[in-house]
Amino acid sequence: MSSIAVSTTINGDDVEYLCQADETLLDVLRNRLGLMGSKEGCGTGDCGACSTIMDGRVVCSCLVLGAEAQGRSIETIEGMANGSELHPLQTKFIEHAALQCGICTPGFLMAAKALLDVNPEPTEEEIRFWLAGNLCRCTGYDKIVRAVQAAAAEMRGEAA
Amino acid sequence: MSFDAAYQSQKLKSVGTRPLRPDGVDKVTGRARYGADFNMPGQLVARVLRSPHAHARIVRMDTGAAEALKGVKAVVTAADLPDLTNGDAELFAVLDNCMARTKALYDGHAVAAVAAIDERTAKQALKLIEVEYEILPHVVDVDAAMVADAPILNDELFTGGVDPKPDTPSNVANRAEFGHGDVDAGFAEADFIVERSYKTEQTHQGYIEPHACVASCNPDGTAELWVCTQGHFVFRQNCADLLGLEVSKLRVTSSEIGGGFGGKTHVWAEPVALALSRKAGRPVKLVMSRDEVFRASGPTSATSIDVKIGAKADGKITAAMATLRYSSGPYPGMWAELGAMTSFACYDLENVKTVGFEVIVNRPKVAAYRAPSAPMAAFAVESAIDELAQKLGVNAVELRIKNAAREGTKSSYGPVYGPIGIGPTLEAAQSHPHMSAPLGKNQGRGMACGFWFNFGGQTCSDLNVNADGTVALAVGTVDVGGSRASLSLIAAEELGIDYKDVKAVVADTATLGYNDMTDGSRGTFSSSMATISAARNAIAIMRARAALTWDIPVEDVYWEDGHAKAAGTKYGNLSPLSVRDIAAESGNTGGPIAGHSELVADGAGVSFATHICDVEVDPETGATSIIRYTVIQDAGKAVHPSYVEGQYQGGAAQGIGWALNEEYIYGADGRLQNSGFLDYRIPVCSDLPMIDTQILEIPNPNHPYGVRGVGETSIVPPLAATANAVSNAVGVRMSHIPMSPPRILAALNAERD
Ligand code: FES
Ligand code: FES
Numbered sequence: 001m002s003s004i005a006v007s008t009t010i011n012g013d014d015v016e017y018l019c020q021a022d023e024t025l026l027d028v029l030r031n032r033l034g035l036m037g038s039k040e041g042c043g044t045g046d047c048g049a050c051s052t053i054m055d056g057r058v059v060c061s062c063l064v065l066g067a068e069a070q071g072r073s074i075e076t077i078e079g080m081a082n083g084s085e086l087h088p089l090q091t092k093f094i095e096h097a098a099l100q101c102g103i104c105t106p107g108f109l110m111a112a113k114a115l116l117d118v119n120p121e122p123t124e125e126e127i128r129f130w131l132a133g134n135l136c137r138c139t140g141y142d143k144i145v146r147a148v149q150a151a152a153a154e155m156r157g158e159a160a
Numbered sequence: 161m162s163f164d165a166a167y168q169s170q171k172l173k174s175v176g177t178r179p180l181r182p183d184g185v186d187k188v189t190g191r192a193r194y195g196a197d198f199n200m201p202g203q204l205v206a207r208v209l210r211s212p213h214a215h216a217r218i219v220r221m222d223t224g225a226a227e228a229l230k231g232v233k234a235v236v237t238a239a240d241l242p243d244l245t246n247g248d249a250e251l252f253a254v255l256d257n258c259m260a261r262t263k264a265l266y267d268g269h270a271v272a273a274v275a276a277i278d279e280r281t282a283k284q285a286l287k288l289i290e291v292e293y294e295i296l297p298h299v300v301d302v303d304a305a306m307v308a309d310a311p312i313l314n315d316e317l318f319t320g321g322v323d324p325k326p327d328t329p330s331n332v333a334n335r336a337e338f339g340h341g342d343v344d345a346g347f348a349e350a351d352f353i354v355e356r357s358y359k360t361e362q363t364h365q366g367y368i369e370p371h372a373c374v375a376s377c378n379p380d381g382t383a384e385l386w387v388c389t390q391g392h393f394v395f396r397q398n399c400a401d402l403l404g405l406e407v408s409k410l411r412v413t414s415s416e417i418g419g420g421f422g423g424k425t426h427v428w429a430e431p432v433a434l435a436l437s438r439k440a441g442r443p444v445k446l447v448m449s450r451d452e453v454f455r456a457s458g459p460t461s462a463t464s465i466d467v468k469i470g471a472k473a474d475g476k477i478t479a480a481m482a483t484l485r486y487s488s489g490p491y492p493g494m495w496a497e498l499g500a501m502t503s504f505a506c507y508d509l510e511n512v513k514t515v516g517f518e519v520i521v522n523r524p525k526v527a528a529y530r531a532p533s534a535p536m537a538a539f540a541v542e543s544a545i546d547e548l549a550q551k552l553g554v555n556a557v558e559l560r561i562k563n564a565a566r567e568g569t570k571s572s573y574g575p576v577y578g579p580i581g582i583g584p585t586l587e588a589a590q591s592h593p594h595m596s597a598p599l600g601k602n603q604g605r606g607m608a609c610g611f612w613f614n615f616g617g618q619t620c621s622d623l624n625v626n627a628d629g630t631v632a633l634a635v636g637t638v639d640v641g642g643s644r645a646s647l648s649l650i651a652a653e654e655l656g657i658d659y660k661d662v663k664a665v666v667a668d669t670a671t672l673g674y675n676d677m678t679d680g681s682r683g684t685f686s687s688s689m690a691t692i693s694a695a696r697n698a699i700a701i702m703r704a705r706a707a708l709t710w711d712i713p714v715e716d717v718y719w720e721d722g723h724a725k726a727a728g729t730k731y732g733n734l735s736p737l738s739v740r741d742i743a744a745e746s747g748n749t750g751g752p753i754a755g756h757s758e759l760v761a762d763g764a765g766v767s768f769a770t771h772i773c774d775v776e777v778d779p780e781t782g783a784t785s786i787i788r789y790t791v792i793q794d795a796g797k798a799v800h801p802s803y804v805e806g807q808y809q810g811g812a813a814q815g816i817g818w819a820l821n822e823e824y825i826y827g828a829d830g831r832l833q834n835s836g837f838l839d840y841r842i843p844v845c846s847d848l849p850m851i852d853t854q855i856l857e858i859p860n861p862n863h864p865y866g867v868r869g870v871g872e873t874s875i876v877p878p879l880a881a882t883a884n885a886v887s888n889a890v891g892v893r894m895s896h897i898p899m900s901p902p903r904i905l906a907a908l909n910a911e912r913d
Contacts, residue, residue: 037190103418
């Protein structure tokens with residue numbers, strides 16, 4: 001089977017890779033590009049552990065083909081911090097103990113970032129429904145929702 | 161050095177604060193390495209062939225075509241994992257579960273495995289393996305498996321725990337009985353009796369990270385295993401036993417773990433990966449798919465439980481009885497026994513009897529799931545208690561308070577309790593504003609109590625004082641939910657230094673002595689004990705070094721607030737030496753400073769919780785939403801309160817999922833029909849409200865800071881609390897879990913007819 005050549009942008013950098021026609025973006029990120037921050041919890045679009053942002057929208061990278069990334073812009077967890085400066089969501093997740101095992105965390109952070117990018121002042125209900133595609137088995141979601149609220153407040157410049 | 165574990169009331173500086181966790185940054189940046197995030201040079205990819213049948217004899221297997229496929233480097237079957245178990249039935253069950261030998265015993269049972277250069281080739285090779293099965297009659301239901309003409313899974317299994325020993329095999333592996341007093345006399349005294357049968361369905365731990373490992377067997381007979389596990393020392397032992405390796409030759413490193421909840425306490429794929437690596441002569445990576453996780457790992461027992469409780473008109477319980485049947489998959493476990501032990505543990509009973517039956521069925525081998533077996537028993541018992549309260553016309557909390565176990569109570573499973581928290585959690589619930597908040601239409605409130613033993617066990621830790629006075633702490637219990645933060649707090653407390661000067665790591669099996677699993681809520685309890693002991697040993701050395709520096713007898717040096725101090729006035733004003741001062745001089749005073757500790761942590765304090773739950777049930781659809789939830793639990797001492805709250809909330813959420821949605825659904829063919837997160841629905845963010853928590857601290861007398869385990873009790877009450885809330889909302893007693901919309905509608909319809 002011959003490979004497909006793909007040119008894309010990942011976390012702001014130009015990236016080129018070869019992939020098989022049936023290979024998922026998640027497999028490309030993890031196995032070919034070494035970007036293992038995106039996790040596979042199910043491979044069927046049901047857990048959100050593989051969430052990445054493609055052209056501004058959250059996608060399950062396990063449901064996107066590697067070849068589909070051609071000409072797109074992809075954001076992954078590895079690009080979330082600005083150098084050694086964490087994104088407010090990352091800081092608040094740690095401060096609010098919004099992670100226990102942490103396997104779901106990269107996916108939650110990507111999904112939450114996409115939310116705050118379009119809605120800087122979400123209600124609790126909006127947060128809960130936006131994040132309903134991300135499964136967390138450890139926390140019961142309470143501290144995750146609070147961390148997102150706190151990050152949103154900080155990004156709006158309010159004292160959290 | 162002997163270690164005094166007795167509780168000492170003291171003012172704590174570090175313990176009880178909420179610092180940032182040491183692994184936080186790695187986890188929010190995607191750098192933390194979990195089971196599937198590790199690779200080795202020349203690594204192959206493994207896939208496992210699984211039985212599509214619930215019960216089938218393996219008549220013939222041909223792996224020739226698969227072996228001949230280009231890119232395939234090894235194919236293994238049971239023949240590559242010969243039986244080295246030497247009559248150890250429990251270990252044989254582990255082996256047979258890793259790779260079916262003569263029979264496949266459940267849909268998903270591994271029968272062969274392949275290692276190839278890539279996943280595509282490995283999958284192709286699986287299709288080339290020919291297996292001829294003789295399909296046998298199967299049974300998946302716990303009650304059906306007990307009837308006389310049920311298909312027998314194991315011709316050599318005779319019910320244990322009964323006298324005389326039966327002369328025909330059956331699916332009932334064991335009978336276990338607990339209790340005291342005379343229940344018949346107790347029931348004769350009762351003014352009111354409630355009696356009902358309950359069922360709970362099989363659920364999965366549902367950790368988001370599938371099982372994953374990388375195995376590497378070297379030509380010189382050594383081997384390495386990288387794996388997500390709750391207990392790498394136990395995995396090392398099991399793998400070494402099954403592969404015929406010396407323990408010292410197998411080094412196991414635990415990865416970051418993406419959830420376990422008891423489900424990562426047993427080996428499944430690891431011996432297979434090692435066998436593949438041994439045969440191929442190359443490292444092998446094996447990662448389960450979600451479908452495999454559901455079909456072949458976890459799950460918990462399905463149960464069928466009868467409860468009978470009698471009470472005087474004043475509410476005093478005179479007798480309590482439960483018969484509990486737990487499915488254990490195709491191999492016996494101790495699940496019914498645990499259910500029978502925990503059933504009535506919350507109450508002070510004169511006459512109590514519980515009987516547990518361990519039943520084998522054609523489902524995956526049951527693994528522990530957070531307070532294993534207790535939630536189902538609590539569901540049945542706490543539902544019955546609620547029903548009793550209604551029958552007596554008394555308040556459900558008051559009835560429980562009246563009958564609650566207390567210090568000195570002989571528990572239903574035998575031991576006499578020390579100071580315990582059931583009464584206080586009930587009183588806190590009674591006065592909690594949640595209890596008196598108004599309810600709307602179609603809404604109901606329920607409450608329930610729960611108990612878990614908590615374990616201690618073998619633990620080993622190393623504490624090294626670095627030359628700059630910071631501390632490196634190596635523990636052997638896997639961090640499943642923030643224990644590195646908690647243990648760093650403990651070390652800081654004991655040494656009197658800053659939390660940020662302590663760095664805790666989970667050491668691999670080659671660098672530390674044996675440690676039991678992180679299970680039974682033992683991680684923080686037992687490793688904190690070992691950490692305290694290691695710190696005290698390090699302090700003893702630092703006192704000696706100070707004595708040497710000052711040239712005074714060591715008995716005259718005491719330790720306070722992170723400093724060695726000279727006792728009394730006779731030494732004038734020798735200014736105290738800090739850890740930093742002593743460490744800086746260590747090269748001149750005898751070399752590196754370290755405290756080591758190895759111990760069996762005894763006396764893990766039992767813990768209790770009371771939960772309050774409000775639901776709203778849509779009478780048209782039968783759908784239930786949780787509108788308010790409160791957890792009240794005794795922690796003994798909350799080392800890092802944020803992570804204690806997290807344990808409370810997480811356990812409650814899992815219990816709510818169990819109560820409302822989660823269940824294994826089998827077809828008539830014995831195959832699992834919902835082996836994915838779409839059809840096996842765990843609670844999502846929009847399903848839940850904020851979960852309020854209240855931490856009570858009734859010190860455990862057997863721990864220096866009073867710590868009890870906190871990880872498990874929180875999943876015990878929610879099944880019953882939710883069921884009581886739904887029953888109160890719809891006016892029908894719900895006795896079958898999960899209370900999925902169809903089940904609620906059926907109950908409502910049955911009531912109407
Ligand atoms: S791995 Fe993509 S949604 Fe689960
Ligand atoms: S923190 Fe473990 S799954 Fe979310």
